[in-house]
Amino acid sequence: MRAALLLCLLAHGVQAEVRFEDLSATLPEHRYTGGWEHFVGGGVAVFDCNGDTLPDLLAAGGENAAMLMVNAGEMRFSTAPLPRFTGVTGAYPLDVDGDGHLDVVLLRVGENQLLRGDGSCGFTPANEALGFDGGTAWSTAFSATWEATGPVLAVGNYVDRDDPEGPFEACDDNRLHYWEGAAFRAETLSPGFCALSILFARDAGGVKRLRLSNDRHYYVRGGSEQMYDLTEQRFLGPEDGWAETQLWGMGIASRDITGDGRAEVMLTSMGDQLLQIARADGRYEAAPFSQGTYAQRPHVGDDGRPSTGWHAGFADVNNDARPDLFIAKGNVDQMPGLAMEDPNSLLIQGPDGRFEERSVSAGVATVARSRGAALADLDLDGRLDLVVMNRRAPMELYRNVTEATGHWLSLELRMEGANTRAVGALVEVTAGEITQVQEQTVGGGHAGGQAGPLHFGLGPAARADIRITWPDGRVSVVRDVRADQRLEMRP
Numbered sequence: 001m002r003a004a005l006l007l008c009l010l011a012h013g014v015q016a017e018v019r020f021e022d023l024s025a026t027l028p029e030h031r032y033t034g035g036w037e038h039f040v041g042g043g044v045a046v047f048d049c050n051g052d053t054l055p056d057l058l059a060a061g062g063e064n065a066a067m068l069m070v071n072a073g074e075m076r077f078s079t080a081p082l083p084r085f086t087g088v089t090g091a092y093p094l095d096v097d098g099d100g101h102l103d104v105v106l107l108r109v110g111e112n113q114l115l116r117g118d119g120s121c122g123f124t125p126a127n128e129a130l131g132f133d134g135g136t137a138w139s140t141a142f143s144a145t146w147e148a149t150g151p152v153l154a155v156g157n158y159v160d161r162d163d164p165e166g167p168f169e170a171c172d173d174n175r176l177h178y179w180e181g182a183a184f185r186a187e188t189l190s191p192g193f194c195a196l197s198i199l200f201a202r203d204a205g206g207v208k209r210l211r212l213s214n215d216r217h218y219y220v221r222g223g224s225e226q227m228y229d230l231t232e233q234r235f236l237g238p239e240d241g242w243a244e245t246q247l248w249g250m251g252i253a254s255r256d257i258t259g260d261g262r263a264e265v266m267l268t269s270m271g272d273q274l275l276q277i278a279r280a281d282g283r284y285e286a287a288p289f290s291q292g293t294y295a296q297r298p299h300v301g302d303d304g305r306p307s308t309g310w311h312a313g314f315a316d317v318n319n320d321a322r323p324d325l326f327i328a329k330g331n332v333d334q335m336p337g338l339a340m341e342d343p344n345s346l347l348i349q350g351p352d353g354r355f356e357e358r359s360v361s362a363g364v365a366t367v368a369r370s371r372g373a374a375l376a377d378l379d380l381d382g383r384l385d386l387v388v389m390n391r392r393a394p395m396e397l398y399r400n401v402t403e404a405t406g407h408w409l410s411l412e413l414r415m416e417g418a419n420t421r422a423v424g425a426l427v428e429v430t431a432g433e434i435t436q437v438q439e440q441t442v443g444g445g446h447a448g449g450q451a452g453p454l455h456f457g458l459g460p461a462a463r464a465d466i467r468i469t470w471p472d473g474r475v476s477v478v479r480d481v482r483a484d485q486r487l488e489m490r491p
Contacts, residue, residue, distance in 0.1 A: 016318045016319075016320070016402050016403060016404045016405050016406075017361065017402070017403075018317055018318050018324075018346070018348060018358055018361070018362045018400075018402045019361075019362055019363060019400075019401050019402050019403070020362050020363045020364050020385075020386060020398035020399060020400055020401065020402075021363070021398065021399040021401045022363060022396070022397075022398055023075050023397045023398065023399055024394060024395065024396045024397050024398075026075065026076065026077070026397065027069070027077055027394070027395050027397050028067065028069055028077060028078065028079045029394065030059055030061065030064070030067045030069075030394065030395050031061075031064060031390070031392060031393060031394055031395075032059070032060055032061060032062045032064070032371060032389055032390065032391055032392070033061070033062045033063045033064050033391070033392050034062035034063035035063075036333075037087075037109045037138060037161075038062035038063065038089065038109070038391070039332050039333050039391070040089070040140055040158065040196060040215075040250075040332075040371075040447075041060060041062065041088075041089025041090050041107070041140055041371065041372075041446075041447045042060055042062065042089070042090075042371030042372050042389045042390070042391055042446075042447055043060050043089070043090035043091060043092075043107075043311070043371065043372030043389060043445065043446060043447025043448025043449075044057055044058065044059045044060070044091070044372045044373070044374055044387055044389050044395075044448040045057070045058040045059075045091035045092055045093045045104060045448050045449060045450070045451075046093075046374040046376045046387065046448075046449075046450040046451075046452065047093035047102050047104075047450060047451040047452060048102070048451075048452060049068070049070070049093075049102060049117055049119075049120075049121040049123075050070070050119065050120050050121045051119055051120075052071075053380065053486070054071035054072075054073060054378070054380065055071055055376050055377070055378050055450075055452055056068070056069060056070050056071050056077075056121065057069040057071070057077060057387060058082070058091045058093070058104060059091070059389060059395060060088040060089055060090050060091055060106075060107075060372070060389070060447060060448070061086065061088055062086075062087070062088070062089070062391075063086060063087075064086065065082075065084050065085060065086050065088075066082060066085055066086075066088040066091065066106060067079060067082065068080045068081070068082040068121065068123075070121055071378060073379070074379060075378060075379050075385070075397065075399050077397075080121050081122070082115075082123060083113075083115065083123060083124070083125055085106055085108065085113060087108045087109040087110045088106050088107065088108050089107045089108060089109060089138075089139065089140055089447055090106075090107040090139075090140065090141075090142065090372070090446075090447030090448050091104055091105070091106055091107070091447075091448055091449075092104065092105045092107075092142045092143075092144070092442060092443065092448065092449040093442075093449065093450070093451035094144050094151075094421065094423070094442045094451060095420045095421055095451075096114060096116075096130070096144075096151055096153070097116060097126075097130065098150075098417065098418040098419070098420055099420075100119070100420050101116075101117040101118060101119035102117050102451055103115060103116050103117045103123075103126070104117065104123060105142055105144075105153070107139040107140060107141075107142055107155070107447065108134075108139060109138050109139075109161075110136060111127070111134035111135060111136060112132075112134035112135060112139050112155060113125055113127060113134055114126045114127055114130055114132045114134075116129070116130075130183065130184060131182065131183020131184050132153075132177060132183075132184045133177070133184070133186045135155075135157075135175065135186075137155075137157040137158075137160070137161075137172050137175075138157060138158045138159060138160075138161055138172065139155050139156065139157050139158070140156055140157065140158045140195065140196050140447065141154075141155070141156025141157075141174075141195040141196055141197050141198040141212070141213075141443075141447075142154065142155055142156065142198065142442075142443055142449070143198045143199050143200045143210065143441070143442060143443025143444065144200065144423065144442040144443060145200035145208065145210075145230070145423060145424060145442075146418060146419040146423055146424060146471060147178075147230075149178070149179060149180065149181070150178075150179030150180075150181070150418050151179050151418065151419075152176060152177065152178050152179070152200075152230065153176070153177040153184070154174065154175070154176055154177075154189070154198055154200065154210055154443070155174060155175045155176075155177070156174050156192070156195030156196070156197070156198045156212060157171075157172035157173065157174055157175070157192060157194075157195065158171070158172060158194050158195070158196070158215070158218070159171060159172060159194060159218055160172040167218055168218055168220050169218070169219065169220050169221075169222075170218070171191075171192050171193050171194040171214075171218055171219050171223070172192055172194075173188045173189060173190040173191070173192045174188075174189040174190070174192045174195055174198075174212070175187065175188060175189060176189050176230075179418075189228065191223070192214075193212075193214035193215075193216075193218075193219040193223030193224070193226065194214050194215040194217075194218040194219055194223075195212045195213065195214050195215075195249075196213060196214070196215050196249055196250050196251065196446065196447075197212075197213045197249065197250065197251045197252040197443075197444055197445065197446055198210060198211065198212045198213070198252070198443055198444070199211050199252045199254060199441060199443040199444035200230075200424075200441065200442070200443060201254050201263065201439055201441050201443075201444075202263060202426070202439055203227065203278075203282070204262050204263075204278035204279060204282045204283060204284055205282030206262070206282075207229075208230070208424065209227050209228060209229050209230065209236070210227070210228040210229075210230060211225070211226070211227050211228075211252060211254075211265070212225065212226040212227070212228065213225055213247075213249030213250070213251065213252050213267050214226065214249050215248055215249055215250070216246050216247055216248050216249070217248050217270070223246070224244045224245055224246050225244075225245040225246070225247065225249060225267070227240075227242050241281070241282060241283045243283070243284070245267075245274070247267060247269040247271075247274060248269045248270035248271065248308075249267055249268070249269055250268040250269060250270075250308070250309055250310045250311075250446055251266075251267070251268040251309065251310055251311050251312045251328075251444070251445055251446035252265065252266070252267060252268075252312070252443075252444040252445070253265070253266040253312040253313050253314050253325070253444060253445070254266075254314075254439070254441070254444060255314035255323055255438060256278075256436070256437045256438075257314065257322075257323050257349065257353070258277065258278075258353070259434070259435065259436075260278075260280075261428075261435075261437045262278035262279075262280075263278060263437075263439065264276060264277055264278055264287075265278070265284065266293065266312045266314070266325065266327075267312075268309030268310055268311070268312045268327060268446070269308075269309055270306060270307075270308045270309075270332075270338060271296065271306040271307075271338075272294040272295070272296040272306070272307075273293060273294055273295050273296075273307075273309045273312065273327060274286060274287075274294075275287035275291065275293040275294075290354065291353065291354055291355060292347060292354050292355035292356055292357075293325065293347060293355050295307060295309065295327055295329070295345045295347065295357070297339065298339045298341065298342050298343055299343060299345070299357050299359070299360070299365070300343050300360060300365055300367075301341050301343070301367070303339045303340060303341050303342070304339075305337060305338050305339040305340075306337070306338050306339060307329050307338070307339055307342050307345075308329055308330060308331055308332060308335075308338050308339070308342060309327045309328070309329050309345075310327075310328045310329065310330065310370060310371050310372070310373075310446045311326075311327070311328040311370075311371065311372045311373040311374075311389075311445050311446035311447075311448070312325065312326070312327050312328075312445070312446075313325070313326050313373065313374065313375050313445065315375040315384050315455065316384070316408075316455065316456070316457030317346070317348070317375065317383070317384050317400060317402065318348070318402050318405050318406065318457065319382070319383070319405040319406035319407060319408045319457030319458065319459070320405075320406045320457055320459050321406060321431065321432075321434045321436065321456075321457050321458055321459035321461075322349040322350070322351070322457070323349060323436075324346070324347060324348050324349050324355075325345075325346075325347040325349070325355060326344070326345070326346050326347075326364075326373060326375055326386065327344065327345040327347070328344055328370035328371060328372065328373040328388055328389075328446070329342045329343065329344050329345060329370055330342050330367075330368060330369030330370045330371065330390070330391065331369055332369075333369070333391075341367040342367060342369075343359060343360075343365040343366065343367050344359055344364055344365060344366060344370050344373075344388065345357060345359055346358050346359035346362050346364055346365075363398070364386060364388075364396075364398055366388070366396060368390035368391075368393035368396075369390055369391040369392065369393065370388050370389065370390050370391075371389045371390065371391055371446060371447065372388075372389040372445065372446050372447050372448040373386065373387065373388045373389065373445075373446075373448075374386070374387050374445075374448065374450055376450060376452060376455075377410065377453075377455060378397075378399075379399065380486070381400075382405070382408045382410070382484060383400035383401075383402060383405055383408075384400055384455060385397075385398060385399050385400045386398040386400070389448070405457075406457050406458055406459040406460060406461075407431075407457075407458040407459065407460070407461060407462055407483035407484050408455065408456060408457050408458055408483060408484060409429060409455075409456045409458060409464055409466075409481065409483055409484075409485065409486075409487065410453040410454070410455050410456075410485070410486040410487070411427060411429075411453055411454045411456070411466065411486075411487055411489050412452070412453040412486065412487065412488045412489065413425055413427070413440055413453075413454070413468070413488075413489050413490075414488055414489070414490050415470065415471070415472075415490065415491060419471055421440065421451060422440050422470060422471060423440050423441065423442055423471065424439070424440060424441075424471035425439070425440045425468055425469065425470050425471055426438075426439050426440075426468070426469040427439075427440070427454055427466070427467075427468050428466070428467040428468075428469075429456045429458075429464050429465070429466055429467075430464060430465045430467075431456075431458040431459065431461035431463070431464035431465075431483070432458075432459065432460070432461040434459070434461075436456055438454045438456070440454065453486060458483050461483065462482070462483050462484075463480050463481060463482055463483060464481050464483060465477070465478070465479045465480065465481070466478045466479075466481055466489070468489060468491075470491050472491075474491045476489065476490075476491055
């Protein structure tokens with residue numbers, strides 16, 4: 001009966017009505033709190049820290065200690081021991097030492113921390129052991145990539161707290177950390193314009209570069225969004241086709257949503273959210289307003305002031321083979337020119353490529369001051385669930401209970417060598433007449449990231465072909481794969 005209903009819905013272009021069940025009250029009590037240094041940040045890391053395939057959560061705490069929550073199944077989470085660190089703005093999971101176990105980078109107001117994982121949800125501070133200089137800055141953004149010599153970690157910093165002329169026009173420099181066989185070597189990446197999100201990923205021309213999204217509120221003038229070429233060790237400019245863009249940058253999401261294999265980029269901001277469409281000539285252009293992604297003002301209530309966007313994530317929440325978009329929103333604190341009650345946005349993509357707001361009917365249009373978020377299959381039922389971090393308010397947890405969803409595949413990438421999670425791999429899944437492309441990345445979002453399988457909604461297609469271009473250039477092709485399963489993929 002369910003399969004027949006699904007085919008009927010999809011044949012007529014009708015989407016499954018997206019629904020989430022609020023399970024926030026079942027989470028351990030935790031809040032992201034603090035003064036002006038914690039107006040920003042407040043991310044959550046989602047990753048399997050003990051190898052049971054269930055995604056676990058590590059939540060930043062600000063003035064509270066960061067908290068690890070282990071997934072016991074059926075959307076039940078319990079706290080677990082974690083080295084006590086306050087001042088944590090964000091958390092990103094990755095296997096930094098290549099031992100097969102996921103580690104975590106904690107971004108902080110103060111010394112950043114590399115925590116080495118043991119594969120059983122145990123974590124040990126490893127700055128000294130790995131020769132990682134955590135610095136003393138106010139760190140708010142992170143990304144990582146792998147070169148032939150090993151991992152390269154990029155840390156984005158916000159306002160220089162030691163500048164007596166600050167905070168305006170006092171943005172701190174950023175840092176790159178290169179692995180050199182026994183320790184990390186740190187380099188300054190300057191100028192910095194108060195990065196709140198950064199991401200190593202292929203750009204519109206297919207070249208791996210580091211994108212930085214900066215908060216214009218603090219650099220005021222003279223700065224812009226940035227793109228850095230790691231190979232050439234320089235920022236791109238107009239001569240490279242990199243158009244200057246200035247916005248109050250908060251978060252980055254990257255995924256191909258047009259079906260041409262080139263990743264679009266969503267940049268969240270104060271006032272509107274900028275979707276950049278990747279063009280065939282390697283440049284970007286702003287999406288038309290009619291595409292429905294700008295989410296400029298609250299869509300419930302009578303507060304007509306502009307919205308403030310933070311975390312953004314593309315994900316297919318109804319498995320119809322069209323990526324959707326979640327944007328966490330909320331006032332910085334008490335900024336009078338911006339909406340105070342600013343509901344989160346869940347934008348569902350239709351067959352014509354336009355996005356429509358569905359957060360109210362889906363049950364996720366809360367108005368706390370949201371910051372970080374993640375869409376992940378927390379109960380392993382093939383539907384992506386939602387976790388949201390809020391400033392000075394409890395975390396939120398939602399189970400995806402959408403009925404009559406499409407088929408799906410969940411692909412976990414593994415490699416031998418230092419880059420065990422195949423960061424930089426490009427995955428193409430073809431089901432029916434639709435080909436979707438996702439890149440395995442670490443970074444972006446707002447102050448939090450995921451390390452887990454890539455999720456593909458397949459719509460009515462019950463089988464799919466998979467093509468993976470691995471970071472070392474090898475290509476794997478697997479044909480006629482049965483849908484509705486999780487697979488581990490290796491070269």
